[in-house]
Amino acid sequence: MARVAFIGLGNMGSGMAANLAKAGHDVRAFDLSEAALEKAEKGGCLRAPSAAEAVAEVEAVVTMLPAGTHVRSVYEASVFGKAPTTAILMDCSTIDVSTARDVIAEAQAAGYNMVDAPVSGGIAAAEAGTLTFMVGGTDKAFGCAEPFLEIMGKAVIHAGGPGAGQAxxxxxxxxxxxxxxxxxxxxxxxxxxxxxxxxxxxxxxxxxxxxxxxxxxxxxxxxxxxxxxxxxxxxxxxxxxxxxxxxxxxxxxxxxxxxxxxxxxxxxxxxxxxxxxxxxxxxxxxxxxxxDDSWQSDSSAASPPPGVRLG
Structure with a gap:
């Protein structure tokens, strides 16, 4: 079993991290939310004091973050140069294609294999381990990521090169x-x-x-x-x-x-x-x-389009 860093423990990330832990991996989890960290611990993960400390000496890094700015910031400040270059990096956030390509290019320049691997399926699928992963990256990076993604999903599909998963x-x-x-x-x-x-x-x-x-x-x-x-x-x-x-x-x-x-x-x-x-x-x-005209709104809301009445 591998040591895995999981950064971003929101509604989706918490279930995904728990499934990696259930599979026997040593999951080091980090999030800015105390409640999210407590939930991760209950799911079998170990709390990390920071993102940089979570990625130390790991074999894989998984991130599940709100937007491209967060992804770029976390990887540049806390992953590149902190995680071993042998670790496979997997960003499962849904972000813009250009940022995904930029961050993967930075990862490759720093000696890492990395994929963008956004998901489909929602919270229930994240908890059940039945997500669909759409993966962008090189063949080598996909091969390294696939065993970890398969634990969290029912389908792991290689969509193409960097950014193809987001596309x-x-x-x-x-x-x-x-x-x-x-x-x-x-x-x-x-x-x-x-x-x-x-x-x-x-x-x-x-x-x-x-x-x-x-x-x-x-x-x-x-x-x-x-x-x-x-x-x-x-x-x-x-x-x-x-x-x-x-x-x-x-x-x-x-x-x-x-x-x-x-x-x-x-x-x-x-x-x-x-x-x-x-x-x-x-x-x-x-x-x-x-x-169907039944949505209620206060008087400050914008006017509905023609044909739509607000209760």
Whole structure:
């Protein structure tokens, strides 16, 4: 078994670190949050007093951080030159492609193998060890990272060179965000046209309109398998995080002059829902509450788009 540093113990990182510990690895965990450190200890990890001390004499480093600025800062200040160059570096954060490529280039220049390995699956999958990893990096780096990632996920896919994991993640989530909005719109329209939601689900899930947002993550309570919609849209994948990913996708699209009208409109709608209407803490499927006219807002909120009323 290996000694592993895990830096970033939020909702996703805590479950991932615990699964590495359950597999028998010696996990040295660090986070700025005392509560996160206590949870990591309960999950079988050892508390490290700092990120730099966590990476000392390890065979692998895993980071799960909020944004590209945090990733760059942690690696430059606490990992490069502190961790052995034999350690495989794995950043599982969802960040912009350019920062991922820059940090991996710095790692390679310093003699390290490193991958960007963002995840899909949410908190439940992080805890269950059933995440999907989209991995960018050289063949050698991927080979070094794969045994560790397999402990935390059900699928580990080599997407290509440095930054390819981030590219795959933001493209996937742009598709997910746009398809969820379309799914919400169709359920609302179907009901207003007199169709029972379960009946519409039974039809569309077996027809050409079938998609993951409908069949696996239905935004309508009581329809299809259990989803956050059945728990008042609590848990799952927060709308604020979906908005973060959509903004990363739009940033990437602008950098390569790619026309993404659906992605752009999805970003606009999630901005309104998460920020102007205060829905950022709810699951991203809760955007149906804005579309079906039932979302409540105070008078200070921005005006809804045409056709949408705020209760």
């Amino acid at each position: 795959a993640k933001i493209c996937n989530n742009m598709l997910l965000g746009a398809s969820m909005i379309a799914t919400c719109e169709t359920f609302v329209l179907a009901q207003k046209l007199g169709l029972d939601p379960q009946t519409f689900f039974d039809i569309a899930s077996q027809a050409s309109g079938q998609n993951w947002s409908m069949t696996s993550y239905c935004p309508v309570p009581g329809v299809g398998p259990e989803t956050p919609a059945d728990r008042n849209y609590d848990g799952g994948f927060a709308a604020a995080l979906m908005l973060k990913d959509l903004r990363l996708a739009m940033e990437a699209a602008r950098s390569v002059d790619s026309y993404t009208p659906m992605g752009s409109h999805a970003e606009e709608l999630y901005t309104r829902f998460a920020e102007a209407l205060g829905g950022g803490g709810k699951d991203f499927s809760a955007i149906i509450k804005m579309i």
